[in-house]
Amino acid sequence: MTGDHVPARARLWLFALGFLVIAFLVLPVLIVIPISFSDSSLLEFPPRVWSLRWYRVLFGSLEWRDAAWMSVKVAVLTTLVATPIGTAAAYGIHVGGFRLAGVLRLLVLAPLLVPVILTAIGLFYLYALLGLNNTLTGLVLAHTMLALPFVVLSVAAGLRGYDMAQERVARSLGASWPRAFRSITLPQIKLSVLSGALLAFISSFDEVIVAFFISGGEMATLPRKMFSALRDQIEPTIAAISTILVALSIAIVAMIAVIRPPAERD
């Protein structure tokens, strides 16, 4: 244990700075919680009187409820569409060993490489021609495209750690290809598929820039609605939504910690 020690004084500074940075990352996210339980319409901290006033406003508002419901619908449908399509693509590219596999892998990442604003105005232009702006179908298709890289990357990582010979053995023993995949391969890569699905869900649920262009009015998603609301005023209703979303994100982090196979943990 000797030799790679950081000297005690340097260590103290390092840890002090490190924990300050963690505080900088975490505290701002948590600040919305007390603000949301305040009775005042000013954003006071700490609140002088506690109440559920802003939650009542939030749940009483048809517009916010519609937006939340819209976001859930879009994110669930996106997950249901992107997960099988992305998994199939990852499997096809991985097993196929095509000459252009490298190019295909790069092309799948394109939604992450093209600046979102460019994707957004491109989709807006295309949807104007196809009549898909302000439709559920349009949103789900767009979010599916944006979510594909997450699913493909996640499943491809799972397949790299999996010995394809097992599937070939099952098939040589008479199992059909789909059956061999379903009963031998899928169970072993299911955690990768699951985390891909989770990423697809979150990427859709949080997506704001594309939604800003191609959805609005009754078809607005929650981030889209928050975007407009933030422009107008910053009242504590948004703190109440934010608190719910923060709780959701903490639940997701906990879920990921559980999903990750023990081998990847410390």
Added chain:
Amino acid sequence: MNEAGLLADARREQAMLAGLATPAFLILGVLLFIPVGWLFFLSVVGPDGYTFENYRRMVVEPAYLSVFRTTFELSLLVTVLAVLLGYPLSYMLVKLPPRTAAICLTLVLVPFWTALLVRTYAWLVLLQRHGVVNTLLARWGLIETPLALVYNFTGTVIGMLHVMIPFLVLPLYANMRAIDRDYVRAAASLGASPTAAFWRVYLPLTMPGLTAGTVMVFVICLGFYVAPQFLGGGRVTTISMKIQQNVATYFDWGAASSLGVVLFVITITLLWGISRLARSHRLTGLGP
């Protein structure tokens, strides 16, 4: 079964596997490659045929030049600050006992998974004139008049930094964890002071993760839209915001597209450069 039969079988399998990948590429093609390709086309056509007017304007008009300058200054500053704060954080994570490190890493990830608009809103609450930070500073007697922390360049930098630190920490921490401690021990046993061992042995070993993280942070910063839109208070205009204005306010698709194309080309060039660098690191055995 004869050879021809096996070959036909193999070809059928290949065709099926290609078929499996088709839906994904169909979606990417129709929803991304065609529209973005169309925007590329729009950026070079004018009312009378092909023109480079949209690109010429970027180089000569001060309004455009200042948008580029703002975007690069912002991205550079945020990247430097992210390195200065993210490096010690990652270093601390590898020095902590595994269980504590796991908890800290989870804390780093909570903002990472929190919706961008929630974080932006949180910063508005914290930094505005009568916001939490100013209130607390005044109560503790540290300031007399509220500081202008938001609706300007400062607020934008703070908001973006908060988003970007995890993007630097994740690749860097992965790199640091893969480093064999024996290297630093060897340096110490050969008489290097801890400071020298850090600067001359440890830091170079973390370069692959640091470069990857730095370039990624810089590239993502270049495309920022939400944070400058809300925290900049109209004083900060990034390339992405200019693109949005061109489309929504002026319906100038050519101008918007050409800006988008430039942003795209810069992004791809930087990422391509970093992947080349990563490959050479691997060749020289420096990579993780």
